[in-house]
Structures are given as structure tokens and as C-alpha cells.
Amino acid sequence: MxxxxxxxxxxxxxxGKLLPRSPGGLVPMLIALLQRHGGQWIFTAPPDLPAVDEVSVDGGIQLHPMAFDEQTRHQHYDVVSIRLFLGMLHYMHDTAVEPVFDRSLLAAWDGYEAVNRAYAKRLDELATGEPDELILINDPHLMLVPEFFVQRRGPLTYFLGTPWCEPDYFGILPAHIRVRLLESLLRCDTVGFHAERWVxxxxxxxxxxxxxxxVSGRVVRYRGRTTTLVAVPFPLDVDVVERLRDAPATDRWRAELALRSVGRRTMVRADxxxxxxxxxxxxxxxxxxLERRPELAESCWFAAVVTMPTRAADRHRVYQEQCEALVRRINDRFGTPAREAVSLIYPASRGDSRNCVAAALTMSRAAIVNSTYDGLxxxxxxxxxxxxxxxxxLLSVNAGVYEQLAPHSVALDPFDIDQTSRxxxxxxxxxxxxDGSASAAARRELLHSETAERWLAAVFPA
Structure with missing residues (x-):
């Protein structure tokens, strides 16, 4: 293969070596698969990378960073992929005022096309059509690559790690754009998501x-092509998480968090x-x-571990300010100088964010995920x-992983403050x-059964 x-x-x-993996997500899984099978990886070049066309690393892996001028990068990434597509797929647009498909957005669409054409050209150059060759395209940033990939041979799968929105909301796109996206994805043999609801x-x-x-079941036949839809969530790299749990940096975070908790029952989130x-x-x-039961401020602590997006925009800074203002208000009402009721923790500057999360989870009475819509x-x-x-x-019913973990979690309606509070x-x-020992054992068994190889086999069905 x-x-x-x-x-x-x-x-x-x-x-010559790919750097160590984190516990999960697209990049760690692709690293694991390429290290086992070898192959080629085309990706957007990191902003701090010197201009190179190809890099060879151990395991027979060839890396192909794609660099673009700043205007094209801005149009493709910031304007179309992030503001338009991620805003749409996560239901984040205020449709009373956005998006506006004016001249500037249509110009940005040209940049999105240009990047997708460049990816498809490189893919044409690398694909050989050999019987054991598998081609996997990821991310909503590249949804036109299948359209431009003219020399395609062999199995082709597209996997979207985001949600997919319902038709009424997808209809905010102009007709020519929404049709092109669907037609491009239907050039693939398989299209995958994390959850059946996104399928x-x-x-x-x-x-x-x-x-x-x-459309018949999970199969779409369109203009002579057949596309199968699959729901296959990314696996968790259990070995990496268990090593994180026992790492010295995690022990240091446990000691620090224990001091801040002051012996209280802890609830954690990490986002x-x-x-x-x-x-x-x-x-x-x-x-x-706490308004219903103010005494819980003395016995409970809410620790929110947060990191900033790679390319934080103004809206992220406004969002951060909103979060920090809420934390100040809650602490003014229910905290003391020696005991915060709620804490925002920014561990990224220390370079050991994952250790902080692992430490918090091992000492917490609850973990909360209340995302409005999440791919996984x-x-x-x-x-x-x-x-x-x-x-x-405590798990949002709109998180992609909810389908997997529903039997082992408490369902949250992410928009219902009262229900979440209770x-x-x-x-x-x-x-x-x-006593959740039975459920805990079952959920751990489920996670141990997942592997990157099983995921790959599921998104390239025979």
C-alpha cells in the first residue's frame, strides 16, 4: 500500500524525522499511517518554513510543502476557508448581515480556486495509478481539488473533519458555488465524516x-460516478495519552493545579x-x-484550559475578552483572593499544553464539552x-464524537444554559x-479498540 x-x-x-505525535487529530494520524506505509504528503507550508519543493524524511515519506503569495494565502485561507466555509459548516454566520457575496468575496473565491488547482497539479504529478495507491484528501480548504484532479486513477477518498450543515443553511452559498462543491466531492469514491448526522x-x-x-442509503450516483458516504471518527492514540498521563511535565502540572484547586472538586474543559x-x-x-447553590464555590472549581488559534483574528480576541470578562464577574461574585471560582489557564507559552490537559483530567470530577457544533x-x-x-x-449532543460516546456521557443541549447548569x-x-465503573471500563475498551489502520480501512472500503 x-x-x-x-x-x-x-x-x-x-x-529527517517527523516530530512526535500528539494524542490525535488529522496530522498525528497521517504521520502514523505514512510511517507505516510510506508515501507522499502535500500540505500548506508552515509560515516559518524556508522555500522548499520537497523534503525526504525517514520511512520512505516525501513531504511537499505548498507555498503561496500572501494575497492568495489570505484569500484562500482567511476569507474563504475560515470565514466563509468554517463559519457555514459550524453554523456561525449571522445571516441577517453575512456573508455578503460582493466583488471582494468573489475575488477571494479566485484565490481559493488557485490554491486548489495548485494542489491538484501536484497530485497529478505524484499519482502513478499503481494498484496499491490510495489517495486521501482532507480539510474543507481543498474541496475543489477533486474537480481539478484530471489524471485521477485508483481509489480516491475525501475526509472532512468538520460538521456539514443542513441544506437550508448550505443554501447561503450562491448556486454556482454550492453546486461546484458538491459535484467536486462526488468525483471521489468515498466521502467521510466523523458522525452519521454530518453524512x-x-x-x-x-x-x-x-x-x-x-441517493440510495449511503450511496450517491451522479453523472456516471458512484460515491459512498461513511462516518468514521478519528481514533485516539491511547499509547500517547497514557505516556502523557505519566510524564514528568504532567506531574508538575498536577502539583500546580492541586494548589489552585485547594482540595476542591474540579470540573475541566480544554479548547x-x-x-x-x-x-x-x-x-x-x-x-x-452557583446562583442556586453558592456553597459549591467553596467545594468546587471550574478550570478552563484554552489555547489560541494559529492565526487568531479580531473576532478571536473579542471572544477571548468576553470569556475573560465572564470569569472576572463570576470570581467577583463567588470567589475570594485565595480561591478563584473559575480559572482561565493558558498553558501554551510553556510548550506543554497537552500535559496540562492530561493532568487536569486525572484529577477532575467532571469534564465538559458544550460546543455548539463540532466535527469530532x-x-x-x-x-x-x-x-x-x-x-x-458532560457532552454536547452536537459534538461529532457524541454518537460514539453517548452511552458513556451526560447529554448536553449546548444552547440551554439551565439544562447545562443542572x-x-x-x-x-x-x-x-x-459509581461509573462499568461505563468507564466500556468507554476505555472502545478507545483501545480504535486504530489508525482501522480508520484507513473504513474510509477506503473494498
Missing amino acids: RLITCSNSYPRWDA DAFLACCTRYLPDAE RLDLWKNIPRGFLAYEAM NLFAKEAALLLDDRASL AMEAALGDPDGH
């Missing part, structure tokens, strides 16, 4: 906007500061819990592995917790 993969996301490497939404869009499409992570409503729900949410899987048997995982109270209010 030989894998050729394309992604906007990029790896890091040094002295259902994609199929509904095909039915609504492609009158010639035949990148993306708008769909729904951090402010989480704080509002905790505040509502890796933190929920880390929590399912590391929380002890008395702890609760779930927090149930998880934190009992000093002894609950």
Missing part, C-alpha cells in the same frame, strides 16, 4: 441541490478558542449553578480515557461522585 495525502494542515519535522446533512444537500443525483466551542455559555451555566472533539475522547470511575463526561450540579454536587 502507498498513500498520497493532501491537507491544509501541516506536520513539523527536524533532521445525513451532506446527502440531504445532494438531494436538494443536485436534481440528477440518485482552542474557536467560536463554536461555546466557552461563554459554559461559564454562564456554571454561574447559574478530541478532548472528549481524552476525557473518556483519563477520567476516573467516579467522574462524569448537569454540572449533578456531576459536582455529590462529594462522593457516582
Whole structure:
């Protein structure tokens, strides 16, 4: 088997070696697969990388960084991929005022096309059509690559790690754009998502906007091609998480967090500061819990571990300010100088964010994921592995991972402050917790059964 993969996301490497993996997500999984099978990886060059066309690393892996001028990069990444597409797929647009398809957005669409053409050209150059060659395209940044990939031979899979929105919301795109995106993706043999609900939404869009499409079960037949839809969540690298749990840096974080908790029962969340992570409503729900039961401020602590996006925009800074203002207000009402009721923790400057998350999970009575819409949410899987048997995982029904972990979690309506608040109270209010040993064993067994190889086999069905 030989894998050729394309992604906007990029790896890091040094002295001919790919750098160590984190517990999960697209880049660590691609590293694991390429290290086993060898192959080619086309990706957007890191901003600090000197201009290179190709890099060879151990394991028979060839890296192909794609560099673009700043205007094209801005149009492709900032304007179309992030503001337009991620805003749409996560239901983040305020449709009363956005998006506006004016001259500047249509010019940015030209940049999106240019980047996708460049990826497809490189893919044409690398693909040989050999019987054991698999081609995997990832990320909503590259949804036109299948259209431009004219020399395609052999199995072709597209995997989107984001949600997919329902037809009415997808309809905010102009007709010529939404049709091109669907037609391009249907040039693939397989299109994959993390959750069945995102598959259902994609199929509904095909039915609504492609009158010639035949949708039967999880198969779409369109203009002589057949595309199979699959729901296959990324696996958690359990070995990496277990090494993190026992690492010296994790021990240091455990000691620091223990001092800040002052012996209180802890609830933790860990998020990148993306708008769909729904951090402010989480704080509002905790505040509502303390309003009902102010004595819990003396026995409970809410620790929110946050990191900034790689390219933080003005809206991220406004969002951060909103979160920090809520934390100040809650602490003014329910905290003391020696004991915060809620804490925002920014561990990235120390370079050991994952250790901080692992440490917090091993000492917490609850973990919360209340995202409005999420493709997967890796933190929920880390929590399912590391929380002890008395702890609760509070999980948004709109997180992609919910389908997998629903039997082992407490369902949250991410928009309902009162319901979320009462779930927090149930998880934190009992000093002894609950006996969840059976569920904890089952969820750990589920996570141990997942592998990158099984994921690959599922997205390239025979």
C-alpha cells in the first residue's frame, strides 16, 4: 500500500524525522499511517518554513510543502476557508448581515480556486495509478481539488473533519458555488465524516441541490460516478495519552493545579478558542449553578484550559475578552483572593499544553464539552480515557464524537444554559461522585479498540 495525502494542515519535522505525535487529530494520524506505509504528503507550508519543493524524511515519506503569495494565502485561507466555509459548516454566520457575496468575496473565491488547482497539479504529478495507491484528501480548504484532479486513477477518498450543515443553511452559498462543491466531492469514491448526522446533512444537500443525483442509503450516483458516504471518527492514540498521563511535565502540572484547586472538586474543559466551542455559555451555566447553590464555590472549581488559534483574528480576541470578562464577574461574585471560582489557564507559552490537559483530567470530577457544533472533539475522547470511575463526561449532543460516546456521557443541549447548569450540579454536587465503573471500563475498551489502520480501512472500503 502507498498513500498520497493532501491537507491544509501541516506536520513539523527536524533532521529527517517527523516530530512526535500528539494524542490525535488529522496530522498525528497521517504521520502514523505514512510511517507505516510510506508515501507522499502535500500540505500548506508552515509560515516559518524556508522555500522548499520537497523534503525526504525517514520511512520512505516525501513531504511537499505548498507555498503561496500572501494575497492568495489570505484569500484562500482567511476569507474563504475560515470565514466563509468554517463559519457555514459550524453554523456561525449571522445571516441577517453575512456573508455578503460582493466583488471582494468573489475575488477571494479566485484565490481559493488557485490554491486548489495548485494542489491538484501536484497530485497529478505524484499519482502513478499503481494498484496499491490510495489517495486521501482532507480539510474543507481543498474541496475543489477533486474537480481539478484530471489524471485521477485508483481509489480516491475525501475526509472532512468538520460538521456539514443542513441544506437550508448550505443554501447561503450562491448556486454556482454550492453546486461546484458538491459535484467536486462526488468525483471521489468515498466521502467521510466523523458522525452519521454530518453524512445525513451532506446527502440531504445532494438531494436538494443536485436534481440528477440518485441517493440510495449511503450511496450517491451522479453523472456516471458512484460515491459512498461513511462516518468514521478519528481514533485516539491511547499509547500517547497514557505516556502523557505519566510524564514528568504532567506531574508538575498536577502539583500546580492541586494548589489552585485547594482540595476542591474540579470540573475541566480544554479548547482552542474557536467560536463554536461555546466557552461563554459554559461559564454562564456554571454561574447559574452557583446562583442556586453558592456553597459549591467553596467545594468546587471550574478550570478552563484554552489555547489560541494559529492565526487568531479580531473576532478571536473579542471572544477571548468576553470569556475573560465572564470569569472576572463570576470570581467577583463567588470567589475570594485565595480561591478563584473559575480559572482561565493558558498553558501554551510553556510548550506543554497537552500535559496540562492530561493532568487536569486525572484529577477532575467532571469534564465538559458544550460546543455548539463540532466535527469530532478530541478532548472528549481524552476525557473518556483519563477520567476516573467516579467522574462524569458532560457532552454536547452536537459534538461529532457524541454518537460514539453517548452511552458513556451526560447529554448536553449546548444552547440551554439551565439544562447545562443542572448537569454540572449533578456531576459536582455529590462529594462522593457516582459509581461509573462499568461505563468507564466500556468507554476505555472502545478507545483501545480504535486504530489508525482501522480508520484507513473504513474510509477506503473494498
